[in-house]
Amino acid sequence: MSASDRTGLRADVRPESCPTDLPVLLPFALAEGHPPARLRPVHGWLLCGVAVVTFPAWAQGAAVAPSPLDVVIKWAPLLLTGFAFNVAISLMAMAIGTFAGIGLGLAMLAEGVVLRRIAWSITQVFRNVPWLVLLFFVMFLVPFQVTVFGLRVPLPDWVKATFGFSLPVMANVAEIVRGAVRSVPNTQWEAAESLAFTRRQTLWRIILPQCAKRMLPPWMNVYALIAMATVQASIVGVTEMLTLTAQVHAAEGGRPELFAPLYGFAMLCFFLYCYPIDRLTAVLERRFETR
Amino acid sequence: MIEAVQAWFQRLYETTGFNFTVFYDPYDWERYVAGLRMTLLLGISTILISLVIGAVGALLQRGPSRLLRGIVNGFVVVFRNTPPLVQIFFFYFGLGTLLPDVRSADGLRAPILDNVQWAIVSLALFAGAFNVEIFRSGIEAVPKTTVEAAEALGYTRFKAYRHVVLPLALRVCLPALNNNLINLLKTTTLAYAIAVPETLYAVKQIWSESQNVLEMMLVLLATYAVLVGVLVWIMHRWERALRIPGYGR
Numbered sequence: 001m002s003a004s005d006r007t008g009l010r011a012d013v014r015p016e017s018c019p020t021d022l023p024v025l026l027p028f029a030l031a032e033g034h035p036p037a038r039l040r041p042v043h044g045w046l047l048c049g050v051a052v053v054t055f056p057a058w059a060q061g062a063a064v065a066p067s068p069l070d071v072v073i074k075w076a077p078l079l080l081t082g083f084a085f086n087v088a089i090s091l092m093a094m095a096i097g098t099f100a101g102i103g104l105g106l107a108m109l110a111e112g113v114v115l116r117r118i119a120w121s122i123t124q125v126f127r128n129v130p131w132l133v134l135l136f137f138v139m140f141l142v143p144f145q146v147t148v149f150g151l152r153v154p155l156p157d158w159v160k161a162t163f164g165f166s167l168p169v170m171a172n173v174a175e176i177v178r179g180a181v182r183s184v185p186n187t188q189w190e191a192a193e194s195l196a197f198t199r200r201q202t203l204w205r206i207i208l209p210q211c212a213k214r215m216l217p218p219w220m221n222v223y224a225l226i227a228m229a230t231v232q233a234s235i236v237g238v239t240e241m242l243t244l245t246a247q248v249h250a251a252e253g254g255r256p257e258l259f260a261p262l263y264g265f266a267m268l269c270f271f272l273y274c275y276p277i278d279r280l281t282a283v284l285e286r287r288f289e290t291r
Numbered sequence: 292m293i294e295a296v297q298a299w300f301q302r303l304y305e306t307t308g309f310n311f312t313v314f315y316d317p318y319d320w321e322r323y324v325a326g327l328r329m330t331l332l333l334g335i336s337t338i339l340i341s342l343v344i345g346a347v348g349a350l351l352q353r354g355p356s357r358l359l360r361g362i363v364n365g366f367v368v369v370f371r372n373t374p375p376l377v378q379i380f381f382f383y384f385g386l387g388t389l390l391p392d393v394r395s396a397d398g399l400r401a402p403i404l405d406n407v408q409w410a411i412v413s414l415a416l417f418a419g420a421f422n423v424e425i426f427r428s429g430i431e432a433v434p435k436t437t438v439e440a441a442e443a444l445g446y447t448r449f450k451a452y453r454h455v456v457l458p459l460a461l462r463v464c465l466p467a468l469n470n471n472l473i474n475l476l477k478t479t480t481l482a483y484a485i486a487v488p489e490t491l492y493a494v495k496q497i498w499s500e501s502q503n504v505l506e507m508m509l510v511l512l513a514t515y516a517v518l519v520g521v522l523v524w525i526m527h528r529w530e531r532a533l534r535i536p537g538y539g540r
Contacts, residue, residue, distance in 0.1 A: 043365075125512075125516070128473070128477075128515070128516060128519045128520075129477070129512055129515050129516065129519075130477035130478070130479075130480040130491075130515055131477065131480075132480040132481060132483065132491065133480060133491060133511055133512065133515060136491070136495075136508070136511075137508055137512070140504045140508065141504065141505060141508065224372070228372075228373065228374035228375070229374065230374075231374045231376045231377055232374075232376055232481070234376075235376075235483065235484050242376065242377065242380065256388035256389075257388070257389065259381075259384040259385040259388050259389075260381065260384075260385030260386060260388075260389060261385075262385075263377060263380050263381040263384060263385045264381060264385065266377050266380075266381075267369075267373045267374075267377050267378070267381055270372065270373045270374050270377060271369060271372045271373050274372040274373070275368065275372045278368075278371065278372055
């Protein structure tokens with residue numbers, strides 16, 4: 001018996017193809033890591049399915065009264081109108097806040113020390129005060145109508161609420177603008193200067209276009225926050241989704257078991273609205289990541 | 292001293308019309324201080340609980356159990372994407388009424404958790420969901436080799452997390468954590484909506500009785516500016532105390 005027979009090594013059979021249970025001899029393979037578990041649309045549909053199946057069954061106990069699901073379906077159009085109003089408020093507050101915030105952010109980057117200090121303190125104040133307190137501030141201290149050149153302009157409460165929400169947006173957007181401009185390498189400024197751009201031209205033609213991309217994800221984050229904050233308007237008496245939810249609950253006889261489904265419906269609406277924004281923000285953040 | 296302050300604010304009212312009742316009316320002052328105390332209770336308890344939720348959630352999120360990971364992820368996704376006010380209402384009105392009642396000492400029916408406790412629970416869960424994400428980002432920043440070194444030294448998974456990964460992760464994610472805790476302190480005002488007598492609630496009571504909205508608004512703004520300022524100062528001190536020379540930027 002030759003040596004090659006004893007070791008099992010032969011010229012025609014390579015060791016790699018030999019079946020073996022020694023781990024060392026197994027071909028190298030990447031260890032299967034745990035990918036972070038993600039909620040997928042499938043899970044949402046599954047949850048909805050479970051809810052649809054279990055809700056009527058759970059409500060069987062109250063034989064006479066309509067089941068919570070029926071109540072929610074019956075009032076859904078009204079509640080969704082309220083939700084649309086919330087979305088409208090958030091969009092308007094975001095538009096106003098973004099314009100004001102870009103102005104404030106640029107003022108924080110201004111050459112003049114006085115202007116910079118003033119802009120900085122305005123930003124700090126509006127960023128560090130609770131949004132609800134700001135809302136109270138605007139609701140109680142802004143008159144219900146203003147007279148401009150003899151023309152009386154009424155300010156309904158939802159306009160004031162929109163204004164109240166745009167204040168924190170303004171401060172947060174200002175910080176985003178400042179951070180984004182600061183994150184552009186100094187060399188860009190120097191290069192622009194050497195090409196004889198003025199400061200304004202540099203800012204508007206070179207720096208801000210580069211910033212737009214970086215500002216988009218945090219800006220969308222602020223939007224999701226403000227969309228979720230609009231329900232606070234119900235505390236100061238604006239008729240939006242939560243106010244309507246409370247009214248619907250009263251209209252259905254104020255049964256305590258209706259609280260959870262009705263407020264759960266409100267949660268579901270906001271979740272379905274904000275979750276895609278959140279995912280999109282994460283995707284954009286990853287795409288725009290600059291290393 | 293106190294009398295002098297009271298007399299000064301009284302004179303301010305008589306001469307200029309600025310009516311800071313809290314500073315000369317003992318009854319209003321007591322209400323204001325009680326509100327402040329409640330805000331501090333809400334703030335401190337929710338900060339501590341949410342930190343624990345964040346640390347435990349981040350541990351489970353990286354754990355071997357698929358089910359637990361799914362639950363934690365679902366919790367984070369739901370609580371991050373629904374308004375905190377709706378969460379508070381959902382917990383207090385929705386779940387609060389579904390839970391069985393207990394008899395209080397005088398034989399009255401009382402809910403298991405009162406509004407203050409529900410506010411603490413829902414605010415802590417809200418901030419905890421953000422903390423899970425923040426801690427996760429910090430843990431991901433800890434080099435893999437460090438964890439492997441800990442394993443090589445015979446640390447168990449939990450021990451390595453507790454003694455090696457978490458202390459390092461904490462330092463990485465402190466700035467983001469700062470932001471979230473400040474946000475949480477500001478969100479405690481939402482407890483107003485379920486009649487928790489915190490600062491905003493107390494101040495609202497005072498201004499609707501004394502008709503001094505502007506003055507109380509200013510007091511309210513100043514109060515929160517000071518509270519947030521103190522929290523920022525504490526967090527910065529902590530950040531500096533935890534700094535490891537040569538680690539991080």
